[in-house]
Amino acid sequence: MFGDWLPGIDALLSVGRSATPAGVLESAVRVAADRMRGRVVTVRDVPMTVVDLAVSTDTVGLAQGRINEVRFAARDVAWPGLPVDALTVCGRDVRFGGPLSTRVVIGSVGLRVSVSAEAIAKPPLALEVVDGRLWVRKSPWPGALQVEPEVAHGALLVRPVAVRAGRLRVPVTRPAIPVALPDLPPNVRITGVTVTETGLDVEGTAVDWRDRLSGTPLTELLGLLTAAATTFTVGARPAG
Numbered sequence: 001m002f003g004d005w006l007p008g009i010d011a012l013l014s015v016g017r018s019a020t021p022a023g024v025l026e027s028a029v030r031v032a033a034d035r036m037r038g039r040v041v042t043v044r045d046v047p048m049t050v051v052d053l054a055v056s057t058d059t060v061g062l063a064q065g066r067i068n069e070v071r072f073a074a075r076d077v078a079w080p081g082l083p084v085d086a087l088t089v090c091g092r093d094v095r096f097g098g099p100l101s102t103r104v105v106i107g108s109v110g111l112r113v114s115v116s117a118e119a120i121a122k123p124p125l126a127l128e129v130v131d132g133r134l135w136v137r138k139s140p141w142p143g144a145l146q147v148e149p150e151v152a153h154g155a156l157l158v159r160p161v162a163v164r165a166g167r168l169r170v171p172v173t174r175p176a177i178p179v180a181l182p183d184l185p186p187n188v189r190i191t192g193v194t195v196t197e198t199g200l201d202v203e204g205t206a207v208d209w210r211d212r213l214s215g216t217p218l219t220e221l222l223g224l225l226t227a228a229a230t231t232f233t234v235g236a237r238p239a240g
Contacts, residue, residue: 021096021218022062025104028222029055029070032229041074041232048074048087065096082181085199086114089206091213102218109206109213111188116199127199134195135164142166147177149193149200156181156190156202 033053040049056069070091077084093107117134121127126137135144136158143165147158157176162169187208194201213221228234 020062020065021102022057022065022067022094025094025218025221026055026057026062026067028225029053032225035229036232039232041228041234043074043234046077046079048077048084051075051086067094068092070094082115083119084113085116085119086112088112089209091210096218104216104218104221105214106210109210111204111206113202113204114196114199115202118199120199129195129197129199132195132197134158134200149179149195150176151190151193152176154189154191155179156193 036050036053038050040047042048051073052071053073054071055067056071057067061068072089074087075085077087089109089111091106091109095105095107096103117127117129121136124139126139128135128137134147134149136147137144143163145160146162146164146169148161150157150159156179158179159176160172160174162171164170188204188206190202190204192203224234
C-alpha cells in the first residue's frame with residue numbers, strides 16, 4: 001500500500017487493536033520526516049526546503065488517541081510576491097474519536113512566518129532593524145522613520161513613533177498605516193507580530209486548515225504523507 005519506503009506501516013494497520021490510529025499516524029510522520037528533511041518540496045505550487053516534520057506526544061496520549069502537536073518547519077519559502085525566510089505550521093491537540101477511531105479532530109492550527117526587512121520594503125523604501133527598532137528610509141531623504149508593527153482586527157499595521165535626522169530622534173504621533181500583504185491562504189488570520197534581528201515574525205491561525213483536516217480519515221492523511229515523501233509535492237493551487 002505505502003511502498004518500500006514506509007516499512008511497517010501496512011503491518012501496523014493490519015494489527016488492529018495492537019496499534020492505535022494515533023500511534024500509526026505518529027509512526028508515519030516520523031518516517032516521512034526522515035525522508036523529507038533537507039529536501040525541496042512543493043506545497044500548493046510554492047517550493048520550500050523542509051527543515052523538520054515532528055510529532056510531540058506521550059504514551060498516555062497515544063493510548064487515549066491524542067497527539068499533542070504535529071509541527072512542520074521549512075525555510076526559503078518562495079511565496080509569490082514575498083520571499084519567506086522561514087515558515088512553521090503547528091497542528092495542536094490532534095485527537096481521534098477514540099483509541100480505535102480513524103476520524104481526526106484538530107484543536108487548532110497556528111503558523112509563524114519569518115520575513116527579512118529587505119524582502120518587506122520595496123524601492124524607494126528601505127527597511128532596517130537597529131537595536132531591535134524598525135526604521136524606514138526613503139531615498140534620497142537622509143533621515144529615517146521609526147515604526148512599530150502591530151496587529152488590529154487581523155490586519156498588520158505599522159505605527160510611526162519617531163523621526164531620526166542624524167543623531168537627533170524626535171517622537172511623533174501619527175495614525176497606524178496598513179501594510180499590504182500578498183495573497184494569504186483562505187481564512188488565515190494574523191494574531192501577532194514581533195521585530196527580530198533581521199526583520200519580522202508574523203504569527204497567525206488557520207481556521208480553514210483546521211476545519212478541512214478535522215474529520216479527515218486516517219487513510220487519507222497517510223496517503224498525503226506518502227505522496228509528499230515520494231513526490232515531494234503537496235496539493236496544488238486551485239485555478240482562479
